[in-house]
Amino acid sequence: MEDRLTALSSRSPVLYHFLILVIAFYKATCPSGAQLSFGFYSVACPSAEFTVRNTVRTASSRDPTIPGKLLRLVFHDCFVEGCDASVLLQGNGTERSDPANGSLDGYSVIDSAKRVLEFFCPETVSCADIVALAARDAVEFAGGPAVQIPTGRRDGKVSSASNVRPNIIDTSFTINEMTKLFSSKGLSLDDLVILSGAHTIGRAHCSAFSDRFKEDSKGKLTLIDASLDGTYAEELMKQCPAQPNPSTTVNTDPETSSLFDNQYYKNLMSKKGLFQSDSVLFSDDRTRELAENFANDQFSFFNSWSRSFVKLTNIGVKTGDEGEIRVSCSSLNA
C-alpha cells in the first residue's frame, strides 16, 4: 500500500494528497481500523440475519423458555471480555465452566444457527454476531420492539472463568456497585434501569433470590426483606420451600412471564421485583422516576430499550483482523 502511494505521489501529486487526507480522516475517526456496520453480511452472506431469525423462531415456538435464555446469554457474553462469544467456549477454566454461568442456557440454538450458516456461508458469520442477533430476535418474538443492530463482531480467543465474577452483577449488589460495573462498560444508570427490564421475561432458580428469606429452626422460611410484597413472598415460598429441588425455577415476572412488555416496572411499583437488585431500582431516589415512567408508558420503555440494547451489544467488540470467525461456536479454530 505504502509503495503504491509513493509511486502515485510522483505521477499524480493532487490525487496523492487527496488520498493522504482521506486516510488521515479515516484513521482519526476510526482509530481501531474497523467498526460494526448495518448489513455487514449483505454481500458475503445475505441470508445471515434471516437464518438466525428463523432458527430462533423455530426454537422459541417449540420451547417458550428459549427467548429468556438467549437474552441472558448476550448479557453474560458482553459483560465478560466484550461481545465476542467468549461465553460459548467449552473446556476447563472457560467462562462457561464458571459456576456463576452454570444456569446459562440457549447454547444449542446458537449452535443450530451456526451449523446452517457454516453450510451456506463457511467461515463468514461470527458466533458473536449470532449471539447478539439471536437475543435481538428473541425479544421481538416475545412481543418486544424490533431493533436494528450493526454487525461485524469477531469471535474472541480468550475465555477465562476468573474473569466472570468480577464482571457479572450479583443480586446482592448495591445500586452503587451496579452503577460502577455498568459504567466500566460504558453504560449509564439509565441503561441499568432499562436493561434490567429484560427480567420481564424468563425464569430464575430458587437460589437466585433465597437471600430474601430466612429459614427458622423448624425449617420454615420467613420473609426478611421488607421491599417484597407479603402475598408475592408467600407465593414464592410455596414454589421454593426451604430445601427446594435445585432445578426448580420461577417466573422473573409473576404476571406476564413470556411477554416482553413493561410489566416488570409495574411489578417494581407493587413490590414484586424478584431480585433485591430489581427492588432497589424502585426504592432508590435516583432510579425510581425512570422506573415509574416505564411502568406508565410501554412505548417509552421500548424506545429506550432499543437504544440501550445497541449499546449493550457494542461493548468491547472485536472487529477487522482481531479475533477470528469460529467454525464451531464452542471451540477455537485449530
Ligand code: HEM
Ligand atoms: C443488573 C443486574 C442483573 C442481575 C443482578 C441479574 C441477575 C439475574 C439472575 C440471578 C437471574 C436468574 C438466573 C437463574 O437462576 O437461572 C437472571 C435471569 C435473567 N436475566 Fe438477569 N440480571 C441482571 C441484569 C440483566 C440484564 C442486563 C439482562 C439482559 C439484557 C438480563 C437478562 C436476564 C434474563 C432474560 C433472565 C431469565 C433467564 C432465563 O429465563 O433462563 N439480566 N438475572
